Amino acid sequence: MKSKTVAAWLAFLGGPLGLHCFYLRGLGSTLGWLLPIPTALGLYGIERVRSYGVDDPWSWLLLPLLGFTIAGCALTAIVYGLMTPEKWNARYNAGAAADAPAGRSSWLTIGAVVLALFFGSTILMASIAFSFQRYFEHQIAEGRKISQ
Known part of the structure; x- marks a missing residue:
């Protein structure tokens, strides 16, 4: 039996490592093996x-x-936390x-769900703000090079 609570916490805490995919679909989960790649690249970005x-x-x-x-x-x-019990059991606990x-x-x-909403939205907004700020600063620098 796959617990909705365990899956929600694994997606929130260990999602970037694919832990929720391995919990729900086993070690054959392609997404579970692919999720650590952008996570590692992002950590490399922090190091840079x-x-x-x-x-x-x-x-x-x-x-x-x-x-x-x-x-x-x-x-x-x-999504996991807000899924109805009927839909959850039909999808992940078929028997x-x-x-x-x-x-x-x-x-x-x-x-x-509450913590995922709070931290997920905060991190998403910070990522968007950081990317757009750096992108527009780069565009302004390139525009200055062209104008000189």
């Missing part, structure tokens, strides 16, 4: 910011990958009754 500063062009291309991956996994946690306890929501499920 620490080493070369925020003006490094590769860092502002790589860093949002981590933010978008975390935000996407937070959205997945929200169980429609109202099996594994698909029910509890306060822990609601906690995962």
Whole structure:
């Protein structure tokens, strides 16, 4: 039996590593194996910011990958947490009754949804703001080069 609460927390806390995919679909999950790639590239972007500063062009291309991956996994946690027990059990607990306890929501499920909404939206907005700021600063610098 796959618990909706466990899946929501795994998507929120371990989503960028694909833990929720492995929990729900097993080690054969393609998405579970692909999720660590943008996570690792985003972490490399953080390391480049620490080493070369925020003006490094590769860092502002790589860093949002981590933010978008975390935000996407937070959205997945929200979708899992808000899924009806009937739909959850039909999708992930095929042999169980429609109202099996594994698909029910509890306060822990609601906690995962609330935290995923808060942190996911915050990280998404920060990633968008960082990317657009760096992009427009780069465009202004290129415009100045052309005008000279």
